[in-house]
Amino acid sequence: MVDVPLGSIGAAPAAAVDDVELYHPHSWLTKYVFSQDAKIIAIQYSLTALSVGLIALVLSWLMRLQLGFPGVFSFIDANAYYQFITMHGMMMVVYVLTALFLGGFGNYLIPLMVGARDMVFPYVNMLSFWIYLLAVLILVASFFTPGGPTGAGWTLYPPQAIMSGTPGGQDWGIILMLVSLMVFIIGFTMGGLNYVVTVLQARARGMTLMRMPLTVWGIFTASFMALLAFPALFVGAVMMLFDRALGTSFFMPAIAEMGQPLERSGGSPLLFQHLFWFFGHPEVYIVALPAFGIVSDLISTHARRNIFGYRMMVWALLAIGALSFVVWAHHMYVSGMNPYFGFFFATTTLIIAIPTAIKVYNWVLTLWRGDIHLTVPMLFALAFIVTFLNGGLTGLFLGNVVVDVPLSDTMFVVAHFHMVMGVAPILVIFGAIYHWYPKVTGRMLNDALGKLHFWITFLGAYAIFFPMHYLGLMGVPRRYYEIGEMSFVPPSAHMLNAFITIVALIVGAIQLVFVFNLFWSLRHGRPSGGNPWRATTLEWQTPETPPPHGNWGRELPVVHRWAYDYSVPGAAEDFLPQNQPNAQARQGTSNE
Amino acid sequence: MSSILLFLSALLPIGMWWLLRQGVMSKPWLEQGVVEGLPGPPPTSAAKVGLGVFLAVIGSLFALFISAYAVRMQMPDWRDVPLPNILWLNSGMLLLSSIALQGARNAARDGDAMALKIGLLAAGVTALAFVSGQLLAWRQLTGNGYLLTSNSANAFFYVLTGIHGLHVLGGLAVLGRTTAAAWRGRLSERLKLSVELCAIYWHFLLVVWLILLSILAGWAGSFVEICRQLLT
């Protein structure tokens, strides 16, 4: 971990490389397996993350089966159920979304979009992937240990997480989970340094910060936040590992188990929660900011219009990034912390809604007076706006301290965060894959299959999570193995649960169409050419598609304009690539 | 959690200053061609910038450990650890190590190969002495009955010194490579950069250690207490 920047001095900054042959891979193994090419690493990251995503999807099916049809499936007992929700949550948040947005899209897009040959520390970049893979393997291995994986919930609150009343608490489950997280964080730090320093150092000539596409801004800001926030999880994991394995009392107060006092005293369970959410809240935005950035570019490209209020979009990203470090305790309003903190954290949380709202307005205003092509990526982007808006607005319930009191720890919370940081970012991921697949493979994904995939995924996900809010409003708590008899829950609610489960099964199954499309189009997709969407940003201007090692052939691109010159009045085409020097179109366009 | 917030609020103005210098208020659609007025990628090497960002990450890690320490020490069961005297010797060693490496850095800049080798060796030896001294301190503490599990103050002592020691060891691995390169080859630009990065890293770890020491010794607590009384 320590020698990250030092060990990589050998790699010259990409901008200064004249000879593309400098670190050309020579064998199949170094080209496709132990590759130092960011694009290959990106694909490795993405495929690993998507595989983990499929595991997490199956886990969600299993838990939905239990919730929709309690008692029908005898192999899902309470132990298994809690293990499923824990692994589903942790996998999706950390090992799928974070890894896919930063490791996958970050690696592929940053060098191409800023006009660099590669990341600045390619060797460290390669290590980052292999360490990530190791973390995934450790995590998955916990399914095969005695006692199984941990069932502590993805928040891993002590003392519960390390006690015998929780699956995996006194077995290997929790240990492997903590070790896997620590390994992941080390691997991520290596990757994150690359993403940040590449943006800082390796931008092409003329690529000022304010000419960068919002995708790069989003990934850059999120990487920086992740670098500062993940240590909090690391600290929590180290201390909990000590508590579990060596018997210290960092988080363990004097407690009794099964009527017998244990040999612990004085520890603070709330300390862990503070550490966890100091990581956990920025983590929400670590997933959201790249999605914000990507969706801005999708909307702008497919509406043939500059992103409305680009400067405001950048400032809002930065403001959200900074503010997200001072809102963490809004996850802890009913945790028994000092209640006066509630005033502060409710205020900061609701303030963060303002820059977020500005982003939503600007997306919609980009559509306004545009020339909207309803391509598959655009459909996903529109769906993102709907789901993100919905999830963001329910966030105003949960962030506003007293409104949160009846709703926290109910299905309302589950519905909210799935809408806002589950469904919405995943829709962006799909949109982004449909958008950039032609660049990665040189072929288009099948449009009809894409539309089928889109409509079922979007409408299905909305039908799953929108009604779920009302279960929570009714008072149904989350993380219940079975609701059973509750006097305030009418029988119709059980029908609603069964309905949600059936829709979840359908939405899950339709993802197979997507996976099929990914593989089928590799061979049979329509050849795309270099710039099928007629986009302005640099990654579409590479001399070859898919771009080879080194991206740009002999000469690096020179950037002459910002990333959003769409439909400039007087221009021959409705887009001006960033590296196009001639601005035959610019006279009299400025309205400032 | 005030230490980490303090740390982040120190980073914030740096970030804002940098963003403003990079023209974050400008209107990019009005500018075309290769803008020369704004600084392009700065002349600093990527490795140095990378180290800077990495130090921010380590800083965040230690700030969070210190935050946790500050929360935990307010619990009633907390019993301070008497610091073994050898810690003062160790601190001296780490200081010497930092000075030696700074000497090596200056020697590399001036092209003095002999002084460079001596500086690197001296830095390596004193850093090793620091790590061994820390291990001795652990042995003394366990020998005196301050076990890991008997009180959280002890546990924090072992964890904080351990994490810091691991960072020193990681640095030593890189320093070893750099020293070997200094012995083998001529004074290349790459070697100069290596030495410089090592020196920066060393100074940073020295500062971290002094902060940790002041916290473990309780000075930081008294300092905060005095400030609080002055303010109220």
Added chain:
Amino acid sequence: MAVALILVLITVGSVAFHLLSPWWWTPIASNWAYIDSTIIITFWITGAVFVAVVLFMAYCVYRFRHQPGRQAHYEPESRRLELWLTVVTGVGVAAMLAPGLFVWRQFITVPQDATDVEILGQQWQWSFRLPGPDGKLGVSDTRLISPDNPLGVSREDPAGQDDVIVEGGELRLPIGKPIKALLRSVDVIHDFYVPEMRAKMDLVPGQVSYIWFTPTRTGTFEILCAELCGVGHAQMRGTVVVQEQSDYQAWLQDQASRSFARLAPAAQ
């Protein structure tokens, strides 16, 4: 066209679901009607924003769909429009935040005349301790827990001698009197949650947290655990019975004499 229509249908459908579906909160049984009001305010404001934005989006998708010859309008930004939207958003946020903070202040300020009741969680059942005739709860400590003292109540403290202990049974409360619930856990984190009372708070081992509420309607309500506490989390249920003052006093007298007889048989 179809896309715009579906966006409109989503909006209409969501609003219709909100208004017409049978799933809504359970009737309140405590003084926290204010909390319900803040939720209603939030529903109105956020609902209006949701409808406005999605309908506007649907309009854009229909009106500015790609047609031959259409060119998008070139306009990088409009400071006036953005400023205006920011201000409106700020006002909306303030309109939700201000009542929220106001009610939160009440929520954490316990009235002077509130009666202390201890609620104790353990894997996986609820226990309760009510002050006896002296109106005070005795000291307790997790380290005193043993099979014949499952709550860890100190035997030394005279205030604890007459405490009424209810293990794994019903919590009885009088109607119309403010209750300060002192929440304590002996093992892991639990959460005391009665949907009808709206109030909710974690029970954290090693500390005592609190909430307060005034029951406003008699009846029997369910206590749920709302913080994952291990494999029996969903089974950790209890009952709270809100009674008329006179019924409650009669029950309390009866319990107090019983537990007095149990705890201090030699003294009688």
